[in-house]
Amino acid sequence: MSERVAIAGAGLAGCLLATLLGRRGIEVTVYERRPDPRVAGAERGRSINLAVSARGLAALEQVGLKKQAIGRALPMHGRMVHPAGGAPNFQPYSADRERAINSISRSELNASLLDAAESTPGVTLRFGRRVTGVAGGRLLIDGEPGDPADVVLACDGAYSALRGSLDGIACDQDFLEHGYKELTVPPTAGGDFALDPDALHIWPRGTLMMIALPNLDRSFTCTLFWPKDDFTALGTPEKVRAHFEAHYPDVAGLMPDLTGDFARNPVGSLVTVRTLPWVRDAGGALVALVGDAAHAIVPFFGQGANCAFEDCIEIDRCLDETGGRWDRALALYQDRRKPNTDVIAEMALDNFVEMRDRVSSPAYRLKQAAQHALERRLAGRYVSRYELVSFTTVPYARIPGRIRRQNLILGAAASAGALATWTAVRATRRAVRGRGRPGP
Template identity: 55%
Template sequence: MKTPDQTTVAVVGGGLVGSLLACYLGRRGYRVDVYERRPDPRTAEVERGRSINLALSERGLDALRRIDLVDTVMAPALPMHGRMMHDVSGRLTYQSYSANGDRAINSISRGALNATLLDAAEATPGVTLHFGVRTTAYGLGANSLALARGDAIEVVEPDVVIASDGFGSAVRQSLEVSGRVSTLTEGEDHGYKELTIPAVDGEFAMDPDALHIWPRGSSMMIALPNPDKSFTCTLFWPRTELEALTTPEEILTHFATEYPDAVPLMPTLVDDFQHNPNGLLATLHVDPWQAEGKVALIGDAAHAILPFFGQGANAGFEDVVELDRCLTETGDDWGVALPIYQQRRQENAEAIAHLAQENFIEMRDKVASPTFRASKKVEHALERLLPGKYLSRYEMVSFTTIPYADVIERDKRQRSTALATAAGVGAVAVGAALGLLARAARKGS
């Protein structure tokens, strides 16, 4: 078996997950080549309207902490301690994310995060970054990658290929064509569009310590703060509806009806709406994630999910930590490590895909309802009553590294009790419910 310094690893895609993976593999001593189809994003212009910021939480932070990058990444981050709901009359309701209101998810710039990770990868001995190099095909026989640099095609045959080339992964598509991988794409009917709320007189136009939500049933808008005191809004809507709204009158009328308090804060609304692209949302169910211990999928290439739990990148970063762990446990034997990596991560990816779908319904339909708000209050009360024993689903997903599949199981045990309590049953029943809950928590949570 080759030692890491004799082993060449090609990482396809230098996005968030690929650049983090290159850091980890470089630190293990591998010879890593990252092939990224875009020009270097640290010097090139940013693409208009493509997810400018994202919410980073504990899973992502854990992956960054392990390679001493967390302070650099978090320096410009903006904490969001809760969600701020805007109803159609402009009334605001705040819900903190944690029982004591002290925990926050973090709004960070996707570009800045990618740049930090690329800088770190570049500074890691053994790692070489190649920009403007598009992978066009992968061949399992010789573990070959066809790389397009302008009109020129070059073929490389590294020892290991890891595909972190996102939702439309070219490596995955080659594996699909050769019958080695099958992919089920679910729910492509929804899309998204990015819009802007700029700073007003150099200050935030809304509270920057919250993720703002305008829940409207079939559609939903959210806004996250940026360091330049603007907010990036994302409107989620069925694609047919997004495409149907075209003229300035249609756009303004729709927003005046659905998001009246936001309109005065969005001076570039019509221009943003007309010129920013419509993004595509879907869930990918991919199987298997690796073949013959020499090629594997990671991040969105393996498990693109809906963005409604703010976990896609966080989950991809967790993949990197798990792959690194598998390499450690197997003495860097890729043939053994990759199947274990798949076995450990796949069920968790399915779990967060499911949780993200459910959270969409929660965010767009339920967050504004009095019953939902009551159930959140009860959840938080239970968290305070049973510290460390009772953890809400949100808390487990965003503020711990409890495997996603375990989150679902534990949440099931806890949820029925919390809902019964929220329904306003009498003190005796509450006592019994708490007793049950404490027992459930002691059992194995």
Template identity: 65%
Template sequence: MPEPTWAGAPVESVAVVGAGLAGCLLAAFLGRRGIAVDLYERRADPRTAGAERGRSINLAISARGLDALDRVGLAEQALAEALPMRGRTLHPVRGALGFQSYSADGTRAINSIGRARLNHALLDCAEKTPDVTLHFEHRLTAVDPATGTLTFADGGTRRADAVIGADGAWSAVRRSVQFSEGFDFRQDFLPHGYKELTIPPAPDGGFALDPGSLHIWPRGSSMMIALPNTDRSFTCTLFWPKEGPGGFAALDTADAVRRYFAAHYPDAVPLMPTLAEDFLHNPVGSLVTIRCAPWVRGRVALLGDAAHAIVPFFGQGANCAFEDCVELDRCLDETGGDLAVALPRYQDRRKANAEAIADMALDNFVEMSDRVNSPVFRWTTRARHALERVVPGYVSRYELVSFTTLPYARIEGRIRRQDRLAAGLTTAVVGGLAALASRRGARS
């Protein structure tokens, strides 16, 4: 990719749009390099205004996210405010619960943390970083990629040497370049949406469910999950079709909600005293995969969900966005801080990884909602864990995604090589046993 026309020019100011998780982390990375960063957010400061109802979506922070947070000194704090989940607990309509460990030895865990709690910590981090200035209630309406001029809803304008959009799936920064010649954009919506519910602490003040597990109620084409919180509640998320039988639109009264849950989620109903109220009042969110290119156009760049929104079924949205920040920071190291050269390099390295995790996240919805119920899937999972214990270097796809920082784009190739090795070992073992049996038969 040719260098942009402003390559080599000193970058004294960067505007980061979006004070969510990735935007705050990026601001901290840039600010500690001595770059003046203006961080713009269209909402009021969430540390004082609070989170929107039904929009928290607990995060599952794993190795990639922790690596990024450690670089700004927040990993230890994040883990202190998180709950480790070492596997999935499956809730059938009838019968006993089942448990599936995330790792072969049962010790590795993904970490449940509230989005708002982590966002507050990152906002504090960005605010304390020299040269970073926060601007709330600044709704962006346009960016000029040629000049770096930002225009806001109140008519005000600002200019920066570079503008980085970290403003989510519905990015205003991306919209400013999205309809220009040569910009490819695609959004794929699932027919499903999501809605949040709550399981409060048990009457004795403890957890109503096992807090060391991610709980799943798999129902084929839909599911409910529950992640633990440090206040001993659980944040539940329904992933249902928006329309049709078994969809959100089909339940529009409190009685209908209670009857449906009694039939399909019977063990959860006694744990959810505000079930009908939460269901009828909390919003339905959309599930979308967004792919676009290029991520860099003139003085404008995209990062996180603004560049590559993914569905949440692998718990990698925030982890992937944090890795974007780490890669851009690495590219700045390699280019002597030349942002104009670092941004295209960051795009080249991250695009294939974003595509890979987007595909894996879509596939994991089928796994979580349906395949986990299959005896074949459960046998395969146990077999893979057995291979991990006896074959050096054999690691499952889930562990490669969640417990390593191996680039997403290299994971499928690693899995194929492992499977060929495992098949070869199996053939060799079976052949050896057959030969041994033949020799014993010949001696008898």
């Protein structure tokens, strides 16, 4: 008898995984606590635009959605940094200036993945049903016994209710003191973009960073990353307007509904979730954590969705390698993915510091220019961390080691070059002194 498979959560990862499993001939039921977002609409102010890059596109290609996603995306070839008191400067992501990350609407991509899952034979979507646990081989739907299940895949996010119901899972939730709030820069009166749409815009202000990503309707979604107390400190529209005119003067005038957005939109939390194990026998079913439920990361490397998509592809691959044995496949999935997700979690935190503190520094820009020069001169042999993360599918866990090896080789080459130069100078000096001596 084939296993009865349930997925908790119809977000990005849940829908992709359901489609992959359905294409294997596995019957899957997806349970989602919200109403169908294609009908009810997206939750306001909690999207954080997706920056989909090579890993996410490779996963979408597996279910035939890559071309559609790219067609509905806006490529961003670099960062446009807006320093305090200075002119904006563009910093390309790649040495050849050709590669780009893609600004994609989370709600629109979720809708496309819901359509793909719904049209896959064997996949059933059930909305308004929140999976809160497993007992006696049955799902608990809002605490009440529901449908039977043999395999349950928790794709229900960083605050997973299903994960919380499981015994024996160590879960560390590391919250930043920062929260986030979304604002909007609408199109200009002439219907054009108010900012350069080919860039991810950053206003690096230390603890008060803001970013902006372009949308297809020619608006920008701006996201404030501030300590939570700073949001509450601006208690009146006048204080909000004055703060933006002081700290973000080049964009404050582009937000006609700034004070309204600031008042209406909620403040979200930023959390890194680390769990172990990801797989448990619980309540008569085999339960596995997937995506943010297993390893939520902060959004500063744009890898949250990309990383979760890789989980789904890995589960599909492990089922192939184990002949469809769920117990062996999920154990293999955890062993392979856990080291990678630990590494990208740390890199995402480090990139927060880079975005808020380093990108406006002249020293940082010189370093970036030097890296790009090395990438052009040593194509394929020297690749920056950013390019390895965003423009390749090299496993995250291999990237730090590769960077260390590259730096050691460069250091050795630089030392050898310096030694050769010093040796040549000494030889030249000896020769000069020799020519200057009187003859016998």
